[in-house]
Amino acid sequence: MDYAYRLLMLLSALTLCLLPFSSCSAPSVGFYAGSCPAAEIIVKNTVRSASDLDPTIPGKLLRLLFHDCFVEGCDASILLQGNGTERSDPGNTSVDGFAVIDSAKRLLEIFCPETVSCADILALAARDAVEYTGGPSVQIPTGRRDGRISAAANVRPNIIDTSFTLDEMAKLFFAKGLSMDDLVTLSGGHTIGKSHCSSFNDRFKLDPDGNVTVIDSSLDQQYAVQLTKMCHAGARDDSITVNNDPGTPFQFDNQYYKILLEHKGLFQSDSALVKDNRTMNKVVEFANSQDGFFESWAVSFLKLSIVGVKTGDEGEIRQSCPMPNR
Template identity: 90%
Template sequence: MDYALLMLMSSLTLCLPFPSCSAPSVGFYAGSCPAAEIMVKNTVRSASDLDPTIPGKLLRLLFHDCFVEGCDASILLQGNGTERSDPGNRSVDGFAVIDSAKRLLEIFCPETVSCADILALAARDAVEYTGGPSVQIPTGRRDGRISAAANVRPNIIDTSFTLDEMAKLFSIKGLSVDDLVTLSGGHTIGRSHCSSFNDRFKVDPSGSVTVIDSTLDRQYAIQLTKMCPAGARDDSITVNNDPGTPFTFDNQYYRIVLEHKGLFQSDSALVNDNRTRNKVVEFANSRDGFFENWAVSFLKLSMIGVKTGDEGDIRQSCSMPN
């Protein structure tokens, strides 16, 4: 673990013995709501048992929240002109799981646990549920009061981004190129709509497949055209990000990317640049190495722009402001 991260964790845990301290810390709810993390974990587990796509949705939901206004649950607010209403978040899901956990917590610990913490914990638990590492994260985030659709597009990664575009945005959020490679491994779970990648190939009237993106394996492109008919934009059609182990959090994603079978252009970009290729190879060869790096990078992701004290609220409903 690098020195900067050790300093971050130390500063976040300084308040642990003092219940009145508002800074995020491990065990923040130990006195006010001791079962908070267990209740979130059980909610995630129950939802995922019924629908195996839930973990991938929760992890993506955290990314889209933290990259816009910080990890403050601003994406959960409903209404015209909110982040949630922007077309860039149209396919984001998992809201019902967060709402379910919040309702439970409001029964046992009213006005105590923030939606921002619930979302961060749920994403953490989603990874663990699917076989990934268990990560200890600080809690004590506050819910943001600002949620604007105009802030979405400039702050989220598009699947067509180049490495330079992704690295620039990650840097703005305090994340490194290594964090970019590591957190891209989240694509090892989840499903994606055809519209997010079908511009990489086309099918002519005779049925012949033309691969527009030369970094995409041709045989894989042919498989994708069968799952995504020509011109398909129907949001009901989705494809597994990882065709081999789609519901298991592992390092298979990196092996697929090295075989030029990454679903997105942004995946392929990782193996076509010397700044990132070696890390992709490293993770493809070592699940443990990937998991160790994931724990570090996920912690950094979950702490982007957190709000504390008077900077935010504890919402009574995650979808509505107080």
């Protein structure tokens, strides 16, 4: 069953699950109303507490969800530890936010043991991270099951690389049942968070003295010079990070689209959105209307959060997010 058809069937099931007195195994809004009424509040409070201490947490949680859903579906497979797991792949070495999910899970195991999946915690945490930073509040269904399969070999073929062209990104999005509009909208998640210099240092070159010799023509020249100064020595020190959005890095807003139009998108994959008529109009639309971006985000984030979900007898409800049940 391909992702597009699965998405259609799942959205139909979600509609039925919203009906009074319905009974179904598909994810539904209020899935834990009877079994763990405080589940969503516990996750939200955990995200808020962690973000109060570290403002980079929301961006990390949002990225963590993307990297989970695009590989085995939204099943928390990225949380599993061990040799050869998704988490161990070099493409995920800079992914973070695991401790927040683990904290929420520990609390939920106290109040509602063996009830709330790690996959649901991750989806809710990413949702709450956006809201915490000023983004829209999105109602998403719960009832996901945790996957048992986590293979490093599945990571690279399924995640977006920052050097991707629009066609390369679109191919992956389409495979997950997501549209070109979803691609533009969900790229707006780059309005929060930080990135390591190694993820964009291919956009400029330096001579041995540290002087800029070549700059990607799609990148604002002055901005590129600023980036080289922040990253030092051609961005070889991967401990250094740069704000994705140089203007409002900890605020979820439409600033991302404005900087794209100024040719200050940090990644090649960002710049690709303003070099193609298939996406340019949507970038302009969102740059001019934060409300329009937020409305689109609510729809696209919902679609992302149910990509490849496991339900019913699939998977399990882990007792600890980094380890499968015995």
